[in-house]
Amino acid sequence: MTVRIGVVTFPGTLDDRDTQRAVRIAGAEPVPLWHRDKDLKQAEAIVLPGGFSYGDYLRAGAISRFSPVMEAVVAAARDGMPVLGICNGFQLLTETHLLPGAMLRNNHLHFVCRDQKLRVENAGTAWTADYTAGQEISIPLKNIDGRYVADERTLDELEAEGRVAFRYAGWNPNGSLRDIAGIANAAGNVVGLMPHPEHAVEPLIGTGGTDGLGFFTSILRKLVNV
Amino acid sequence: MARVVVDVMLKPEILDPQGQAVQRALPRLGYQGISDVRQGKRFELEVEGPVDDAALTRIREMAETFLANTVIEDFAVKVES
């Protein structure tokens, strides 16, 4: 049986088709979900892709948070369904408080698009099992609101519980506190990060690497083994 | 019709690079004597019906859950004449 991975499209989502392609390349079946959908169509995991939902007007993720599909996603995530938020999806996960902290304008105030080195800090989450802790990977980064902030207590807690999933390596591209590029919830089923693994799944395309494929093979393996 | 203004500013402890960029540019443009600049958002809401306590309570709630993200931002609600 093929594994069904839901990919949510909000008005203004951009990377939904790329994410569906990455899911396919990993060997799973992408299930398109529309922001007005009230159920998740038997998806076993959910990806919230990048883009500018509702134009990112007000704040990134602030409006899409109130869509019908997010009610279902939040409830499912609380019950343990694996959810990955990429870029706008990560911003959305913080707005819904599934993940702590918030995302602000990059400290240099510009949109930045580049190949970015990351260190995988936690290879124990639903989405990172195919990596090893400490491994450096290179995947594209592209955003203007990518600066992760949280208060000191939250940051200390994240560190202590091993919930910092990814850190920027070599260069902090946006002023994120403690070089944080991605985090997980306490259960490890919900993961958010700013860089785009779905853009690094085919040689030749984009930056030409395939370091991002591990996100999608990790979840596939986990769901198949259940 | 009455206008209610909601001002949303980053909390003081959060770095505000937009405000800083403005401040850094000022001396170059010949403006001295501004020791700090913070940049935030201003929302002007046109409210139908009376702006009574009930309406203001609802607007405050809207500001708290929607217009501002209180993890990083403070807000203030004011009625304009």
Add this chain to the structure above:
Amino acid sequence: MARVVVDVMLKPEILDPQGQAVQRALPRLGYQGISDVRQGKRFELEVEGPVDDAALTRIREMAETFLANTVIEDFAVKVES
């Protein structure tokens, strides 16, 4: 130290996609009765020295040439207590 606030809003005839996005979202969140929303910027300037007429004139000039582009935006300068 005194605080001077500069509010910069898009001119009324200019499209304000941000304000519109907020307004369109409100009914979905359960807020009725807001007939229009405009979103602008708020600058809080901390001024060293006295905020006299000369200082205000300079701040107005700064707002006009730098903080706002008067082709599409209006601004207002206010002294906060």
Add this chain to the structure above:
Amino acid sequence: MTLDTVSHAAGTPETALPWAELGLKEDEYERIREILGRRPTGAELAMYSVMWSEHCSYKSSKVHLKQFGEKAPETDALLVGIGENAGVVDVGQGYAVTFKVESHNHPSYIEPYQGAATGVGGIVRDILAMGARPVAVMDPLRFGAADHPDTKRVLPGVVAGIGGYGNCLGLPNIGGEVVFDPCYQGNPLVNALCVGVMKHEDIHLAKASGAGNKVILYGARTGGDGIGGVSVLASETFDSTKPAKRPAVQVGDPFQEKLLIECTLEIFREDLVAGIQDLGGAGLSCATSELASAGSGGMRVELDTVPLRDSSLSPEEILMSESQERMCAIVEPGKVDRFLEICEKWDVIATVIGEVTEGEQLEIFWHGDKIVDVPPRSVAHEGPTYHRPYARPDWQDALQADDAGALPRPESGEELRKHVLQVVASPNQASKSWITDQYDRFVQGNTVLAQPEDAGMVRIDEESNLGVAVSTDGNGRYTKLDPYTGAQLALAESYRNVAAAGAKPLAVSDCLNFGSPEDPAVMWQFAEATRGLADACLELGTPVTGGNVSLYNQTGETAIHPTPVVAVLGVIDDVHRRTPMGFAEDGQLIYLLGDTRDELGGSAWSQVVHDHLGGLPPRVDLERERLLAEILVAASRDGMIDAAHDLSDGGLAQALTESCLKGGHGARIVVPDSIDPFVLLFSESAGRAIVTVPRSEEVRFNDMCGARGLPVTRIGIVDGDGIDVQGQFVLPLAELREAHEATIPALLA
């Protein structure tokens, strides 16, 4: 306020109208009266004035643009030619590609962010209107001096606007240009290109036919944007209580445009439209008259049904409004419901505003009263034509006589090294990544090559790996020295870039940026450049599919350098065969293809080292360009080369720097005895490229070039971590990188 209806106009022939304030000439106004047999109404005058403007009617340029059709090369590749929103090219496997460049120069000077943003929005809608999914954008830009204070205002705003809009639409930005020159100080050039892909059967045209079909306006509400001119009608003649000033600049809403794209593509998929047109310059005036003019019948529009953002707008203003993010479709009555349903799904406002009629007139009503009754062709396609006088300027001879070959040249290896560093660090030659990193080049997951490569390349079919490549080029300095040759050089460079990436050049789009057509010297530059471009397109077999003209780019009496920007589109059967520009492997051989002559007129070296512009631009040999391109494409297809980079401004010194830095490998160069090291490094002779050849392919590669008669010279080997020009100098890559990459951030960050 009395409404100026058609019958009112017929009964009040003596009423004076502000035609001069609207930019019409007296004889043009007389012609309108003649066409109508009466004085125009205010609304009709609004339509004619804007549609007969230079921008919409091409009245000064069309006698010259005609050559693109007259001299068009024989080709089967062109599915739709000049005259539509954009041309369409057959790229094989049932796919068609449409692409076009446009300008948004003046608005970007006034409001850099919004001016540039709405420029991107406009060209994307043109591509969408052809039936295509937009798949990439590019942005050829020109600014004033890099260190001028106003450049710090204009450039960051323009770049943020292009990024802010394009990134939000999900269109990868795969290339463009950034050039600084004081001549653009008050007239920056903001050109934008969009590429779209569709299947042959999905091509849509802007025409309204089929009486009874509905006219649907959809997208954003109409507001008072960009109607600065027509407000004189409202305020002075008909109603003095209105605000006299309407903004000349529009604010874009990229989110709305993204919805418009997805909504329109879904409408195309269900085959719901009979004709479609985007709303750009001249708004509804343009869309309704063009649709009706290209169709078979007439059209009737109820203007008061147009959804407004500002209820105080007059009918004239609604007709002229340039509010962004709107489209107009012609839909059979039976398909209207489904059309509106799809719009509702995407939260896009859609309104039936009229229908196609049996008649011949475009009739527009306002609350039941007829305010426009015109033959649509007279508005859209039969505007005035000017044969403006032109004359070679008297300074041209002196400019050409001021030969750059006479400038003092470096006399030692040490001096050569200094000049190399100086050139690669100069704002025009320096790395532009501070700018291009603000653009998303990965979105859609099909980007094969993007800046700083010679051409941008995207995959258009995931199964077959079919791809297209596009490059844009233009050199105002060359064109100033010799407009005919300069335009040809722009085409040659763009053509060469596409071939260097491994794609076969197919078709051309262009944006012709010039000064005032009322100046005979500028008009001469324009006439020469169009003639040069048309001749060269014929010779290279690449038809012009469409483009744009931007005139009046001048401050007072001083025009910008004549700046034709030329885009070439190419096709590659399998993107795996693309050729990148970076040197990838030590030990590979570096070959210089083509002939290097002592050609420094208009060169980067003459500008950077001597602040000089004079002499003649490099010679053009189109037969050679074609041969070079064939070799580059064949060598890539057959796996004989691993890297290729075209030689243009900055010559070999610049090309080597870029290829070494991109690949992270150095180069050891041996200067052939036959050539002077300075000329080898800095000449800008056209028709050249460098390639790297694995040793195993050397014989095969040489045989191919020899058999076809392309001169090639082995000039060195990929090696080490610096550029080592033997017997002259060594430049470590780290030092080169610092020189090349630090300049733009230092000026702008």
